[in-house]
Amino acid sequence: MTGRLWALCAKEIADLRLNPGVFAPAIFTAAVALAIPIFIAIVLPAVTGESLSDSSDFRAMAELFTSQPWIRDLTPEGAVQAFIFQQFLVLLVMSPVAASMSSASFSVIGEKQARTLEPLLATPISTTELLGAKILGAFVPAACLTLTTFAIYLAVAAALAAPGVYRALLSPAALAIMFLVGPLASLLSLQLAVCVSSRVNDARSAQQIGALVILPIAGLLIAQLVGGVVLTAWLTLAIAAALVVLNLVVLRVAVALFDRESILTRWK
Amino acid sequence: MTPLLVARGLAKSFGTRVAVSELSLELRPGETLALVGPNGAGKTTTLRMLAGLIAPSQGHVELNGRELAPESAGWARRQIGILTEAPGLWDRLSVRKNLTVYARLYSLDSPAAVVDAALERFGVLDRAKDPAAQLSKGLRQRVALARALLHDPRVVLLDEPTSGLDPESARGVRELVRGLASEGRAVLICTHNLDEVDRLAARVAVLRTKLLAVDTPQALRARFFGARVRVRLAGDPAPHAGLLRAAGVADVRVEDGALSVALDGSPVKSTPDLVRLLVEAGAQVEEVARETPPLEQVYLRVLSEGHS
Secondary structure, eight states: OOOEEEHHHHHHHHHHHHHHHHHHHHHHHHHHHHHHHHHHIIHHHHHHHHGGOOOOHHHHHHHHTSHHHHHHHHHHHHHHHHHHHHHHHHHHHHHHHHHHHHHHHHHHHHHHHTOOOOHHHHHHOOHHHHHHHHHHHHHHHHHHHHHEEEHHHHHHHHSSTTGGGGGGGGGGHHHHHHIIHHHHHHHHHHHHHHHTTTTSSSSHHHHHGGGGGHHHHHHHHHHHTTTTTTOHHHHHHHHHHHHHHEEEEEEEEHHHOOOHHHHHHHHH | OOOSEEEEEEEEEETTEEEEEEEEEEEEEEEEEEEEOOTTTHHHHHHHHHTSSOOEHHHHHHTEEEEOOGGGGHHHHHHHHESSSSSOEEEESBBBHHHHHHHHHHHHHHHHHHHHHHHTTTGGGGGGTBGGSSOHHHHHHHHHHHHHHHTTOOOEEESSSSHHHHHHHHHHHHHHHHHHHHHHHHHHHHSSOHHHHHHHHHHEEEEESSSEEEEEEHHHHHHEEEEEEEEEEESSHHHHHHHHHTTTTOEEEEEEEEEEETTTTTOSSHHHHHHHHHTTTTTTTEEEEEEOHHHHHHHHHHHHHHHH
16 A cells, blocks of 8 residues: 555655756745744844844743743743744744645645546555645645754754753744644644645645645644643643544545546546 | 346436447457447447446346446456557656556556566557656547556457547557457447457447447448448449349349449359359450448448437
């Protein structure tokens, strides 16, 4: 089973490499997500000469995180920087995935429009393998981009922010966001896009539904920023567990909804 | 010889529209069967049902004695090679990569070796590194055919294999298809090209939702047009036509300065008898040939009689 899945997944990635323009929005979005916190936490204070810790709003928000040992030991300016870097981590994790939604949502529709789907369906590949390959084909490049972006983020925090700020990005909650919640939310989003892609004739419909997953994540980001939610390690793990369940459910639904006959006979 | 592929009472409806009904046919090893019919006659639907890509509404398909069912779909797809109407190549990928992905999808033991052999056999080895988008239509069709045969299927289903190809490319593809049957594969071709049918197919099936006729091209000609002989004489053939009618030959025509005589049901049973009769009447026979009506005429006759 895995041989066929990886064969098709490798084809998806090879196809993407030969058409890098498709991935350009993802790279651009990741760069923007990287630039915003760096601009706020490092560039802006350096340009204006005003410390972030002079702002009572920033101080108040940073105090919400004083229970974290790596923030408690920082200078007031470092604490605010750590707070900003940590808050924007969610955006950093999600943005490449949001941007790679276009390739996921086009995956099945694109095959149909290029008339490459029928020969593919004539092979012994199962629906689970086919959809799995399509999902992973979109997920793997997005995940690689996210990891690269995180490495740059960490390096910038270590090099340009106050001493010790980078450790806020290596906290259990931050790592759980980076390596559990982010990838699982991405997977869910891309699964939805591929699932819808197999049922509609228009890639935009798939993108819109896949993007729905981004909304709760964006809501979580805003809730954090206004202090409504504090993402502790346990809360992050609970969200991750819920996402695992949702991913499994969506995969089963996607396989059940993938009607080979309708795809072959009704799409023109 | 035991048939490899058997269809029994196949029917397929999409909602209230009946695409195919009461279709039964057999396909034997080494045989090429052509499925012809007007647009919308149900040829592609039939092909998809035979390939197990869509399920019939009624009836069943047996492959090598085993009935096709959802649980045997994976097994069936390893026995069948299908060339779809469009080549369906991934344009950005190289020819080699296109084939390699399929070799791996069929879980072949040595994908690279199998692909190399296919590239060589189908004459596209020198284009192996080129993106599929850069190939001509004829070469794309060759690659698609190579892909359909990578897993060495015993049954090959081809949907309009030479459609839109220039004569040279079409001939190349026809040669490849001819080779498939000589290797003992059972080949079914859906086509509109009746000249191609004449060149390739051992049997013809005329479909318009239902099967209207299935037989060899020769048998269909004989059934719908009878045995006719064309006799060219020195001079005006018209008086000799009258002579033959007087001798009881009912169907005699003068066409293009020659006599066209139907022997079926006539008191003159054979070509030598006909020639003797004419010579004894003083005719100078220049040329005698058995008439072979174009398959197109046979096809149109089958359709019109099927309609009536």
